[in-house]
Amino acid sequence: MVEYQYEVGVIGAGPAGLAAAFAAKALGKKVVILEQYLWGGTCPNYGCDPKKILLAAVENIKRQKALQTRGLHGYSQINWSDLIAHKQRYVDAVQPRKIRGLDQAGIARFYGHASFINEDTVRVGDFKDTIRASDWVIATGQRPQTLNFPGSGYTQNSEDFLNMPNMPEDVTFIGAGFVGVEFATITNTVGAHTRIVTEGQTALRAFDQILVQQLMTEMQESGIEWYFNATVCRIDKALTGRLVVKLTNGTTFETDRVFVTAGRIGNFDQMNLAAAGVACQVADLPVDEHLRTSNSHVYAVGDVGGSPVPKLVPTGNYEGRYVAQVIAGKTNAPISYPTTPIVVFGSQHIAQTGLTVAAGRTAGYRVIDMDMSDVITFFRYHDQVRVRVVLDHNDCIVGASVIAAEAEEVINYFVTAINERRTLAETQANLYAYPSLGSEFATFY
Numbered sequence: 001m002v003e004y005q006y007e008v009g010v011i012g013a014g015p016a017g018l019a020a021a022f023a024a025k026a027l028g029k030k031v032v033i034l035e036q037y038l039w040g041g042t043c044p045n046y047g048c049d050p051k052k053i054l055l056a057a058v059e060n061i062k063r064q065k066a067l068q069t070r071g072l073h074g075y076s077q078i079n080w081s082d083l084i085a086h087k088q089r090y091v092d093a094v095q096p097r098k099i100r101g102l103d104q105a106g107i108a109r110f111y112g113h114a115s116f117i118n119e120d121t122v123r124v125g126d127f128k129d130t131i132r133a134s135d136w137v138i139a140t141g142q143r144p145q146t147l148n149f150p151g152s153g154y155t156q157n158s159e160d161f162l163n164m165p166n167m168p169e170d171v172t173f174i175g176a177g178f179v180g181v182e183f184a185t186i187t188n189t190v191g192a193h194t195r196i197v198t199e200g201q202t203a204l205r206a207f208d209q210i211l212v213q214q215l216m217t218e219m220q221e222s223g224i225e226w227y228f229n230a231t232v233c234r235i236d237k238a239l240t241g242r243l244v245v246k247l248t249n250g251t252t253f254e255t256d257r258v259f260v261t262a263g264r265i266g267n268f269d270q271m272n273l274a275a276a277g278v279a280c281q282v283a284d285l286p287v288d289e290h291l292r293t294s295n296s297h298v299y300a301v302g303d304v305g306g307s308p309v310p311k312l313v314p315t316g317n318y319e320g321r322y323v324a325q326v327i328a329g330k331t332n333a334p335i336s337y338p339t340t341p342i343v344v345f346g347s348q349h350i351a352q353t354g355l356t357v358a359a360g361r362t363a364g365y366r367v368i369d370m371d372m373s374d375v376i377t378f379f380r381y382h383d384q385v386r387v388r389v390v391l392d393h394n395d396c397i398v399g400a401s402v403i404a405a406e407a408e409e410v411i412n413y414f415v416t417a418i419n420e421r422r423t424l425a426e427t428q429a430n431l432y433a434y435p436s437l438g439s440e441f442a443t444f445y
């Protein structure tokens with residue numbers, strides 16, 4: 001039996017783990033990274049990137065539809081299996097690229113399920129050999145939440161969706177968060193009858209609810225059926241092969257596929273954390289202001305960690321780079337996050353950063369609420385655009401929410417303005433190419 005020795009061990013090769021591994025290596029550490037499934041983790045293999053590839057075709061159709069009777073006649077059809085093949089070509093290239101990057105950087109790697117055997121040593125899969133590291137970084141991400149009811153075995157998850165070979169006639173999503181709203185936009189545009197069943201009275205609770213209402217109305221008008229204040233309590237298979245879904249409010253309908261999009265839970269329950277002295281809670285791993293767990297040589301970053309920021313690629317990357325600095329002794333400062341944007345890619349995109357409009361109003365700040373649908377950059381596509389900006393008592397931009405086809409680009413201007421503590425007038429002093437998103441931002445108000 002061999003005991004391998006490293007200075008830094010990283011468990012999980014998603015965005016957060018890879019960021020930690022590359023940053024630690026660049027700071028001169030001897031690094032090993034362990035992965036049990038797909039190198040690159042959720043985002044490029046069965047998350048953000050494949051989703052955006054499917055959305056590229058979907059958004060193209062939506063743009064064409066918006067211009068019907070406005071100079072464009074007729075629109076394209078989506079061939080789902082071709083689109084999935086196109087997506088898969090991207091995904092297939094991820095593994096070799098990630099492995100090549102690790103090898104070129106001189107980062108050691110092992111493949112298999114990692115679990116602790118004591119406070120500084122890990123076993124990978126069934127290997128007898130063990131890996132010891134002075135510091136460990138847990139970056140094991142999350143997996144889709146499953147639900148438990150009679151017939152729940154018929155449900156599928158987000159990864160199944162992104163690999164679905166054919167588009168069924170009728171699709172149901174349980175949960176109206178990021179994933180449910182984005183996937184429902186895809187199935188609806190491709191032509192499937194689409195239903196969203198969700199607890200509570202609204203969707204996308206993290207977002208500006210005025211803009212969410214606008215989005216939900218648009219999704220309903222495009223044919224998506226909402227079932228609020230309900231969940232699925234039973235699924236049976238009919239003789240036809242279709243799924244008979246029963247809701248807690250008594251509604252019953254037939255559908256072809258049911259996807260659970262009801263949140264995600266941390267991957268830390270099968271890692272023998274007790275042996276490492278790492279405490280966990282139901283959803284994630286509690287961390288201190290240096291992202292240390294209850295074992296001061298074990299850190300948790302990215303989706304699996306209990307830090308108070310949205311669980312997204314940019315925050316995971318940021319945390320991974322930060323812990324490398326802490327481990328290498330380059331900083332002892334508590335982690336401090338820059339302004340973080342969130343975005344949902346629904347039938348319109350909603351993006352948000354900084355203070356919410358509701359919080360801004362409570363603080364007595366000024367809120368500018370603008371319908372920008374008639375400015376040239378948005379009018380040409382017949383986009384419905386609304387921008388809500390929060391200004392503090394010094395007229396500095398402290399928050400923004402945007403609904404627009406390019407909300408994820410518009411919000412970046414506000415992220416920069418907030419991070420640099422710019423007033424509205426200062427941001428408008430820049431010259432941006434005209435016409436462009438930047439020029440609309442600069443002339444905003």
Ligand SMILES: Cc1cc2nc3c(=O)[nH]c(=O)nc-3n(C[C@H](O)[C@H](O)[C@H](O)COP(=O)(O)OP(=O)(O)OC[C@H]3O[C@@H](n4cnc5c(N)ncnc54)[C@H](O)[C@@H]3O)c2cc1C
Pocket residue numbers: 011012013014015016017018034035036037038039040041042043046047048049051112113114115139140141142158179267270271301302303304311312313314316
């Ligand atoms: C459908 C979908 C769409 C999304 N879209 C976006 C988006 O548009 N923008 C955005 O910012 N975020 C998006 N996200 C979220 C984003 O994917 C995650 O925030 C990000 O991947 C988290 O990175 P991570 O490194 O913390 O975890 P992950 O990417 O989940 O990586 C964790 C890795 O650890 C491995 N692992 C787990 N346990 C072990 C173990 N015991 N031993 C060895 N390896 C292990 C896993 O196999 C995995 O590869 C999306 C997520 C989903 C599901």
Ligand SMILES: NC(=O)c1ccc[n+]([C@@H]2O[C@H](COP(=O)([O-])OP(=O)(O)OC[C@H]3O[C@@H](n4cnc5c(N)ncnc54)[C@H](O)[C@@H]3O)[C@@H](O)[C@H]2O)c1
Pocket residue numbers: 147174175176177178179180182197198199200202203204230231232261262263264310311312342343344345
């Ligand atoms: N664009 C993006 O950045 C993006 C896209 C997808 C996913 N993500 C990440 O993935 C995470 C998970 O996304 P998600 O959409 O799965 O979760 P979510 O937390 O965003 O939404 C979960 C939804 O499911 C509902 N729900 C929960 N339990 C339910 C039940 N039993 N029955 C009916 N409804 C139920 C909730 O009310 C909520 O509407 C996000 O928080 C985010 O971190 C980000």
